[in-house]
Amino acid sequence: MTQRIFVVDDDPLICRQLEDLFRERHYDVDTAGSASEALALLEQYEYALGVVDLKIPGTDGLSLTRQIHERWSDLDIIIITGYASIKGAVEAIRQGASDYITKPFEREEILLATEKILEKRRLLDEISYLRSQLSDRYSFANMVSRNPVMHEVFHSIESLAQNDATVLVWGESGTGKELAARAIHFQGRRKSGRFVAINCAAFPDSLLEAELFGHERGAFTGAVQDRVGKIELASGGTLFLDEVESISLPMQLKLLRVLEQREIEKLGGNRLVRVNIRVIAATNRDLEEMVGRGAMREDFYYRVNVVPLLIPPLRDRIEDVPLLVAEMLKNNPLARERGISRVSNRALQALMSYPWPGNVRELGNVIERSILKTSGPVIKEVDLPTSAAASTGAGGAVRGREYELPLKEFLKRAEKEYLAAVLRRARGGIATTAKHSMIDAATLHRKMKQHGLRREEFRRSAREAERP
Numbered sequence: 001m002t003q004r005i006f007v008v009d010d011d012p013l014i015c016r017q018l019e020d021l022f023r024e025r026h027y028d029v030d031t032a033g034s035a036s037e038a039l040a041l042l043e044q045y046e047y048a049l050g051v052v053d054l055k056i057p058g059t060d061g062l063s064l065t066r067q068i069h070e071r072w073s074d075l076d077i078i079i080i081t082g083y084a085s086i087k088g089a090v091e092a093i094r095q096g097a098s099d100y101i102t103k104p105f106e107r108e109e110i111l112l113a114t115e116k117i118l119e120k121r122r123l124l125d126e127i128s129y130l131r132s133q134l135s136d137r138y139s140f141a142n143m144v145s146r147n148p149v150m151h152e153v154f155h156s157i158e159s160l161a162q163n164d165a166t167v168l169v170w171g172e173s174g175t176g177k178e179l180a181a182r183a184i185h186f187q188g189r190r191k192s193g194r195f196v197a198i199n200c201a202a203f204p205d206s207l208l209e210a211e212l213f214g215h216e217r218g219a220f221t222g223a224v225q226d227r228v229g230k231i232e233l234a235s236g237g238t239l240f241l242d243e244v245e246s247i248s249l250p251m252q253l254k255l256l257r258v259l260e261q262r263e264i265e266k267l268g269g270n271r272l273v274r275v276n277i278r279v280i281a282a283t284n285r286d287l288e289e290m291v292g293r294g295a296m297r298e299d300f301y302y303r304v305n306v307v308p309l310l311i312p313p314l315r316d317r318i319e320d321v322p323l324l325v326a327e328m329l330k331n332n333p334l335a336r337e338r339g340i341s342r343v344s345n346r347a348l349q350a351l352m353s354y355p356w357p358g359n360v361r362e363l364g365n366v367i368e369r370s371i372l373k374t375s376g377p378v379i380k381e382v383d384l385p386t387s388a389a390a391s392t393g394a395g396g397a398v399r400g401r402e403y404e405l406p407l408k409e410f411l412k413r414a415e416k417e418y419l420a421a422v423l424r425r426a427r428g429g430i431a432t433t434a435k436h437s438m439i440d441a442a443t444l445h446r447k448m449k450q451h452g453l454r455r456e457e458f459r460r461s462a463r464e465a466e467r468p
């Protein structure tokens with residue numbers, strides 16, 4: 001669908017100039033000489049973007065922007081300001097404009113600003129379409145994703161469910177490792193058996209042994225009854241060893257026997273018990289590196305890491321955010337009760353610019369807190385906790401009262417934030433970043449130097465993603 005733009009300026013020359021420019025780029029364009037003409041157009045057509053002069057007869061561009069946002073809150077507006085009123089530029093962003101251009105402007109400048117906004121809108125439109133279409137294609141055993149790498153994960157889960165191979169799920173905290181482990185179990189032929197999870201980091205060694213292996217009555221002081229361990233409980237089903245990296249070396253040796261022979265000896269007993277278990281382990285650490293420095297037994301590592309399954313961090317599949325949010329709102333009883341079914345495009349934009357160090361779990365917490373704050377049916381940017389809302393580039397910087405800074409300093413910060421975000425997505429790729437930002441590589445290098453941005457930092461985050 002062709003995107004439609006409106007231009008409001010009392011100077012017919014500027015209207016004409018912009019109209020020609022946008023038509024060349026195959027957008028539909030309407031022009032208005034006053035606020036009331038503009039509002040009449042808005043009643044009639046659906047627009048993707050408005051370009052509004054700061055000085056228009058009878059009112060001003062900012063009041064018009066506010067007025068428009070009261071009815072069409074997601075419409076993007078670019079304000080055109082005269083050179084003399086540059087203070088108005090900061091005010092424009094604060095009042096909800098998406099960007100501003102100072103007069104006199106170059107063709108390239110206005111096209112760059114427009115393209116940036118319209119491209120983002122195309123993505124958001126596609127997303128809200130998907131949101132309405134949320135189908136099985138993007139959902140698998142309680143996991144949703146529209147990311148190709150995640151779809152490979154889904155396929156691996158499907159085939160792993162058909163066998164008994166030991167699986168090591170690798171990924172940062174909160175990426176969905178346990179969810180994946182459960183999916184393998186519940187899609188497979190062991191689903192009638194138990195899925196028994198144990199967090200190995202939660203117990204000191206002595207207790208972990210009792211938890212896993214169980215004990216006979218009188219095995220130690222306080223062992224007044226026989227106790228079935230988790231390994232035995234999981235017989236016929238799946239044992240999930242979470243945070244497997246925290247198991248001590250002596251304990252690894254004991255588990256090795258279980259992994260190799262599928263039998264256990266209970267504490268205080270002398271009988272061997274055969275167990276029919278499948279083992280899935282999870283970690284957010286580089287186990288190979290642990291083997292290298294002697295913190296993990298090599299034989300244990302190879303027994304655990306038979307089939308590695310890597311879950312990418314959320315920042316590497318940021319397109320999953322809208323889908324996950326939709327799913328979370330659907331499943332949240334309070335959201336259902338209050339009829340909260342949507343997140344505004346601006347808030348979504350903020351959520352998609354945040355790096356999510358705590359991954360899907362953190363997103364879940366943010367959405368839960370936002371639901372508590374939201375009054376209407378739509379979660380807005382103001383309802384988000386500051387950590388997630390503060391990362392929206394220029395808009396976010398202004399939110400932090402940085403509009404009290406001199407404009408130059410403000411712009412410098414916004415530029416740094418922008419470049420860091422693009423570099424992160426491009427994993428430090430200079431060509432990709434330059435192309436996306438529509439600047440040449442030399443300019444990018446200069447700006448990175450100015451801002452102290454080093455490409456290695458962005459490369460490193462990519463490597464960590466591959467090897468948690």
Ligand SMILES: Nc1ncnc2c1ncn2[C@@H]1O[C@H](COP(=O)(O)OP(=O)(O)O)[C@@H](O)[C@H]1O
Nearest residue numbers: 142143144172173174175176177178179360361
């Ligand atoms: N792809 C996904 N779709 C829906 N919910 C997810 C997805 N991945 C993770 N979650 C949710 O995020 C939270 C953290 O997942 P979890 O499996 O416990 O992560 P990990 O074990 O890697 O720390 C859980 O509430 C889980 O339901």
Ligand SMILES: [Mg+2]
Nearest residue numbers: 174177178242
């Ligand atoms: Mg976990």
